[in-house]
Amino acid sequence: MLSFEEILSIANTKNLSFPEAFLEKQSMDYGEEVSSIKKTMESRLMEMRHSVEEALCSKPSGKIVPNTAYKIGQYQEGNQPFSGKFIARACQIALAVATYNASMGRIVAAPTAGSCGILPGILFAAKEVFSFPQETILEGLITAGGIGAIIASRATLAGAEGGCQAECGAASAMASGALTYMRGASVEAVAHSAALVIKSILGLVCDPVAGLVEVPCIKRNGTLTSLAAICSDMASSGITSTIPPDEVVDAMYKVGRALPETLRETSLGGIAATPTALKITESLKAHTPDIK
Amino acid sequence: MRLEEVIGPVMIGPSSSHTAGAARLGKLAALIWGRPVKDVTIFLRGSFAATWWGHGTDVAILAGLLGFSPDDPRIPNARKEAKRKGIQWSFREEHEDGAHPNSARFLFKNESTSMEMVGASVGGGAVKLMEIDGFRLELSGDLPALITFHKDTPGVVASITGVLASNGLNIATLTLHRQGRGKGAAMVVELDENPSKAIIDAISRCHAEILRVLPLKLGE
Numbered sequence: 201m202l203s204f205e206e207i208l209s210i211a212n213t214k215n216l217s218f219p220e221a222f223l224e225k226q227s228m229d230y231g232e233e234v235s236s237i238k239k240t241m242e243s244r245l246m247e248m249r250h251s252v253e254e255a256l257c258s259k260p261s262g263k264i265v266p267n268t269a270y271k272i273g274q275y276q277e278g279n280q281p282f283s284g285k286f287i288a289r290a291c292q293i294a295l296a297v298a299t300y301n302a303s304m305g306r307i308v309a310a311p312t313a314g315s316c317g318i319l320p321g322i323l324f325a326a327k328e329v330f331s332f333p334q335e336t337i338l339e340g341l342i343t344a345g346g347i348g349a350i351i352a353s354r355a356t357l358a359g360a361e362g363g364c365q366a367e368c369g370a371a372s373a374m375a376s377g378a379l380t381y382m383r384g385a386s387v388e389a390v391a392h393s394a395a396l397v398i399k400s401i402l403g404l405v406c407d408p409v410a411g412l413v414e415v416p417c418i419k420r421n422g423t424l425t426s427l428a429a430i431c432s433d434m435a436s437s438g439i440t441s442t443i444p445p446d447e448v449v450d451a452m453y454k455v456g457r458a459l460p461e462t463l464r465e466t467s468l469g470g471i472a473a474t475p476t477a478l479k480i481t482e483s484l485k486a487h488t489p490d491i492k
Numbered sequence: 493m494r495l496e497e498v499i500g501p502v503m504i505g506p507s508s509s510h511t512a513g514a515a516r517l518g519k520l521a522a523l524i525w526g527r528p529v530k531d532v533t534i535f536l537r538g539s540f541a542a543t544w545w546g547h548g549t550d551v552a553i554l555a556g557l558l559g560f561s562p563d564d565p566r567i568p569n570a571r572k573e574a575k576r577k578g579i580q581w582s583f584r585e586e587h588e589d590g591a592h593p594n595s596a597r598f599l600f601k602n603e604s605t606s607m608e609m610v611g612a613s614v615g616g617g618a619v620k621l622m623e624i625d626g627f628r629l630e631l632s633g634d635l636p637a638l639i640t641f642h643k644d645t646p647g648v649v650a651s652i653t654g655v656l657a658s659n660g661l662n663i664a665t666l667t668l669h670r671q672g673r674g675k676g677a678a679m680v681v682e683l684d685e686n687p688s689k690a691i692i693d694a695i696s697r698c699h700a701e702i703l704r705v706l707p708l709k710l711g712e
Contacts, residue, residue, distance in 0.1 A: 411543040411547075
């Protein structure tokens with residue numbers, strides 16, 4: 201089983217960064233050269249950038265949700281966002297990519313299709329607003345992947361198994377660790393930013409209206425960018441999670457398993473079971489064309 | 493989990509199970525059919541039947557049948573592509589007791605023969621084939637494979653593995669399924685490399701009770 205403890209111990213013993221330590225672990229576990237894993241991640245980052253560009257300029261819309269990402273872009277022209285320039289931009293990108301996914305766009309599942317906006321939102325807004333070099337963004341992506349792999353190993357990345365905490369929650373934890381690494385904080389701070397996010401989304405349910413990856417998924421992609429940022433700031437300032445990060449991930453898994461079936465991607469509870477959601481579901485059924 | 497699975501796959505949205513998995517399932521079914529797809533009926537089951545429209549499950553399956561991968565940007569236009577290629581297809585909904593929640597049945601036909609398959613999308617874009625012509629079996633499509641249909645008789649498995657051994661082909665996994673003692677049986681042999689035509693022919697002839705051999709060749 202993967203653990204933050206092991207990655208941190210590799211990093212501290214060999215004086216490596218979080219992404220370097222994780223790459224070394226992956227290389228050992230799967231017998232693949234570090235350079236080759238890195239190359240795959242470079243290509244993933246390129247695909248991700250491509251999805252951001254397409255999503256921002258093609259203004260896609262889903263079956264239920266229209267395009268909303270441009271609105272928060274326009275809002276920034278006349279207002280100084282309370283959440284700051286970085287969050288507002290990250291949210292805009294996250295909304296755009298998640299909507300692009302709903303419109304059958306080509307995206308990188310990170311870690312899943314339903315949560316595919318958060319990581320590109322954080323990484324590319326950070327690149328624009330704080331001018332991080334490309335190499336740092338790539339290492340941020342690898343850091344995020346390392347955190348995702350630990351969550352996959354100790355818990356799950358599937359909404360049907362662990363609720364939305366396993367999808368958008370995990371994506372936010374991954375993005376938070378990426379930011380902390382990119383800021384140059386310690387390997388411990390990377391792990392603690394992820395733990396702080398998970399503690400804040402514990403119990404988040406998976407309740408998609410009509411079973412589609414749109415409501416509330418798309419907006420959760422937008423809002424959870426902010427949690428990633430604040431938890432990264434907290435951890436980088438030296439605030440730590442009282443409960444060790446690995447124990448937090450283990451708790452996340454147990455909470456996910458304890459969620460009733462109605463709140464695990466079955467569309468029988470939560471937002472999916474509200475009167476308006478049921479009306480939307482009916483209307484979608486009525487509009488569904490003949491299958492032939 | 494591998495890093496490339498955490499940050500990935502690259503796919504056409506919106507759903508890894510209902511879109512990416514559906515495309516993968518269509519592609520796997522077409523590979524097992526092993527002939528140009530001319531006439532196919534697809535029966536959607538469970539949640540595939542309930543939410544196909546919202547997830548583009550129909551176009552994803554059709555795209556897979558055309559040989560497109562789950563990240564192919566042509567997926568949304570698969571209906572047009574299939575029409576251009578003169579494929580006759582139709583989708584139906586089907587309610588089958590005990591069916592996998594995200595599954596589909598395929599019925600392929602051409603002038604001389606037909607083949608039926610049932611497969612499911614099992615999460616994260618992964619799929620499994622669960623039935624061929626009424627035979628229950630399990631095949632992921634992650635590796636090249638041979639599927640043999642034979643009578644449940646002593647010596648069949650040894651004959652088949654003997655041919656593979658003498659040709660230096662390594663077996664990755666091997667599963668045997670039978671309909672009853674002395675009745676029909678199917679075997680799925682996953683391999684580390686594609687089997688050549690000569691090997692497939694040799695296996696077809698290696699035991700009198702082997703009725704049919706279907707290869708799954710990947711990346712060709």
